[in-house]
Amino acid sequence: MVHMIMEMVGNRSFTLTTGDGQRSRLRRLKNGVPQGSVLVPLLFNIYISDLPTTTSRKHAYADDLAIMHADGDWQAVGGVLSKDMATLAEYLQTWKLKLSTTKTVSVAFHLNNNEAQRELKVNFNNETLPFCSEPKYLGVTLDRSLTYGRHLESLRKKLTSRVALLRRLAALAGMLEQQLCEYPP
Numbered sequence: 001m002v003h004m005i006m007e008m009v010g011n012r013s014f015t016l017t018t019g020d021g022q023r024s025r026l027r028r029l030k031n032g033v034p035q036g037s038v039l040v041p042l043l044f045n046i047y048i049s050d051l052p053t054t055t056s057r058k059h060a061y062a063d064d065l066a067i068m069h070a071d072g073d074w075q076a077v078g079g080v081l082s083k084d085m086a087t088l089a090e091y092l093q094t095w096k097l098k099l100s101t102t103k104t105v106s107v108a109f110h111l112n113n114n115e116a117q118r119e120l121k122v123n124f125n126n127e128t129l130p131f132c133s134e135p136k137y138l139g140v141t142l143d144r145s146l147t148y149g150r151h152l153e154s155l156r157k158k159l160t161s162r163v164a165l166l167r168r169l170a171a172l173a174g175m176l177e178q179q180l181c182e183y184p185p
Contacts, residue, residue, distance in 0.1 A: 005043070009033050052091050054084040061138055074108075074118065081106065082123040089125055099124070105132035111145050 012034070016024040033040050041062035051058060056069035067088070069080045092099055106122040106129045108115075119131035134143050134150055141151035 005039065009043075047095070048097075052087050054087055055080045056084045064138055066137060074115075074120065077108070078106075078121040078123075081120075085122060085124040085129075105130050105135050107132055107135050107142065107144075109142070109144055109146055116144065 012029040013026050014029065015026055033043060044063050045060070048060070051060075054067060056067040059066045059068065065088075067081060067084050069077050069084075071077045071080070089099070091097075101124075104124065106120045108118070108120045121131075122129045134141055136142070140148070141154060142148070143150055
């Protein structure tokens with residue numbers, strides 16, 4: 001098993017091909033694993049199995065990590081999450097991992113309509129994380145009350161367009177079949 005994993009992560013190379021057909025020279029990859037490999041989530045979970053203890057709860061899948069904390073006091077939530085982000089920042093630096101700052105946001109889930117516009121303040125490396133009222137996590141769009149309305153609407157639109165495409169393809173296939181019956185080869 002170890003030999004197979006070492007073969008997978010080592011001795012890999014690549015070339016870059018541009019739109020006009022030019023190719024770069026062969027280059028070796030010095031780190032990382034093949035994206036999309038079924039072993040990647042397992043290897044990553046083994047690699048981060050020693051994540052430090054945090055006050056907030058951690059939820060992870062492959063390389064996606066969410067931390068969550070519940071409290072009636074907004075400042076307390078922001079403080080706990082900021083402290084935990086600092087703990088995680090130290091861990092990431094130690095193990096030469098980088099946080100995707102473009103995907104890292106703060107969000108608050110609640111049912112209090114009086115607080116609907118309030119933004120949670122969470123800091124990471126002395127900067128306030130952007131607040132997102134409807135973030136995506138593992139491909140699911142979340143909203144503050146976890147009704148999944150935006151996500152379901154997006155899925156409905158996607159499915160409607162794909163069903164329309166399938167209907168057009170089915171009609172085309174029917175026409176082709178009819179032509180083949182009328183004019184056999």
